[in-house]
Amino acid sequence: MKRKLDQNDEPSPSTSATEEPASKESTTKPEQQTTTEPSFDQLGLDPRLVQAVAKQNFEKPTLVQRKAIPLALDGQDVLCKAKTGSGKTAAYVLPALSTILKKKATDSTPSTAALILVPTRELADQVFKAVQEFSAFCTKDIQASKLTENVSDAVLRSLLANVPDIVVATPARAWHSVDTSALSLEKLQYLILDEADLLLSYGYDEDMENLSRSLPKGVQTIMMSATLSTELDTLKGILCRNPTLLDLKEDLGPEDEKLTQYYIKCAEDDKWLISYLIFKLQLIKGPCLVFVTDIDRAYRLKLFFEQFSIRSCILNSELPVNTRIKVVEEFNKGIYDIIIASDEKSGVFADKKEADAEEEQAEDNSKSKKAETADGEAESAQPKKKRKTSKNKKDDEYGVSRGIDFKNVAAVINFDLPTSSSSYIHRIGRTARAGRAGIAISFVIPTELYGKHRPTSIKSCENDEKVLGKIIKSQAKQGRTLEPYNLNKDQMEAFRYRMNDALRAVTKVAIREARTKELRRELLRSETLKRYFEENPAELAHLRNDGELGRAMRQQPHLKHVPDYLLPKEGKNALTSNDVGFVPFRKEGGKQRHKKGGKKGGFKVGSRKRDPLKTFRARKK
DSSP: OHHHHHHHHTHIIIIITTSOOOOTGGGTHHHHHHHHOOOGGGTTOOHHHHHHHHHTTOOSOOHHHHHHHHHHHTTOOEEEEOOTTSOHHHHHHHHHHHHHHHHHTTOOOOOOOEEEEOSSHHHHHHHHHHHHHHTTTOTTTOOEEEEOSOOOHHHHHHHTTTOOSEEEEOHHHHHHHHHTTSSOOTTOOEEEEETHHHHHHTTOHHHHHHHHHHSOTTOEEEEEESSOOHHHHHHHHHHOSSOEEEEOOOOOGGGGGGEEEEEEEOOHHHHHHHHHHHHHTTSSOSOEEEEESSHHHHHHHHHHHHHTTOOOEEEOTTSOHHHHHHHHHHHHHTSOSEEEEEOHHHHHHHHHHHSOHHHHHHHHHHHHHHHHHHHHHHHHHOGGGGGOOOSSOOOTTOOSSSSOOOOSOOEEEESSOOSSHHHHHHHHTTSSOTTOOEEEEEEEOOGGGTTSSGGGOOGGGGGHHHHHHHHHHHHHHTTOOEEEOOOOHHHHGGGHHHHHHHHHHOOHHHHHHHHHHHHHHHHHHOSTTHHHHHHOHHHHHHHHTOOOSSOOOOOOGGGGSOOGGGSOGGGGGGSSOSSOSOOOSSOTTSOOOOOTTSOTTOOOTTOTTTOTTTSOOOOOO
């Protein structure tokens, strides 16, 4: 009886009351699981999977796993909403593996039993690694394949020739494999959609419709997402059969309050000054994610940090997939403490979702009616304009604010505020995970200060105050607040000259040069191009000896250190070392420097022995 009282006292305010406004099916069986707080071996999983979970030091199943795994094992369709970092990957991978192992005990004919669809390639790599880790003790019975790279049909058939049990892919690659008959879904049992609301917003509408037509009857569908949106309703109507809704709101009491959110209202050039102070004076310690709106902005910030010897790395849609995965791995290992991520895609799609419907629809309708006749004439006169594409090829399957597992992130800095509150939620979800503390800081440009500093002004910051209002309202619904981040402006002004000096050195030519250098370096590292360069050495020579686009960025070594006279008294302890600063002209004892072999006091002006003006002798003719 004591055990029941203890357990009822602990989870009752955090789980049973606020877990889920779910359907009847989800309020009977899962509640029994939560009240008894089961371990993984009590969820009905295969013993080999429980052994693999124990190897990864998972002590107890999370709320999502306690709720979703029993429902999935019972064969029910599940639509689950849970915050990032709550263990959703294990919640759908473990029951799928357990069902496959149970089936193989009676039927050993090879067939693809589970298809996992994800919106981005980075997330596909992460899910594929999770499948390998959970199936570590049953590798002979479980085979998995990852379809993310653009390969030829012959290579694709060879990858799927062994008929893998689990396939992890984006919808575009999955449908291409089915369309070319390389992948068969005749005996598919599980269809899993991770980050399901992004699958349609990332442009996979046609792929999802085509896949839904090729699915056999009776496929069990599991959809995981961090938000409930109209896209989920569309997918639910196409793929699910009376699914069980799990709207999990995990109130952890004090743990949930470990995420502290701040906003800073400042001018456009003050962003650079404050970010310099934050990282150089170590006002925030630990791994940090910095979000910007576009790729040029990311390189400008990276080059700006390099002026002060602040190390960082860049994550954007231009880089190859393997490079992006490597950057995330190095960040998780602690090699880099700062990632500057360009989150241009999620901001664009979220802006379409959360715009004010009445105002924007009225404006769009009026504009479209006025422009219909002009566009019709322009299309016939200039048909080539629609075929224009962007100069730089970007990966359509790139996304950094959601899905990717960044470990131990101490802070998220929205250097450029996202264009919607949903995108903000996904960004700050990278920190304060698994009970750890985290900080989210967002820069907000007031309307009256927008466009005042042209070199650093961007269009997306025009409506920062409106977006901030939406963010405050959405966070208030969850019981969270945003507080202003107070900074002493008088102490900041002492560093403004250094900031302006470093910012002037980062020119457009330097940004363009940095982008091309990084892409050239990644091309030289590419494994797929090595054979081509071996057969065409002249092409490699041209790539290596490609001319510079302009003058190199002006290097200023003196900006590496922060002199003592700029620091406030309480700011010295925040520096990494105590001996930073300029080398003084005089030594600590107050004596002047002297050359080797000279006297300690140096020469005196006017003395004949040491004064060079009086030791000069001219030869007589």
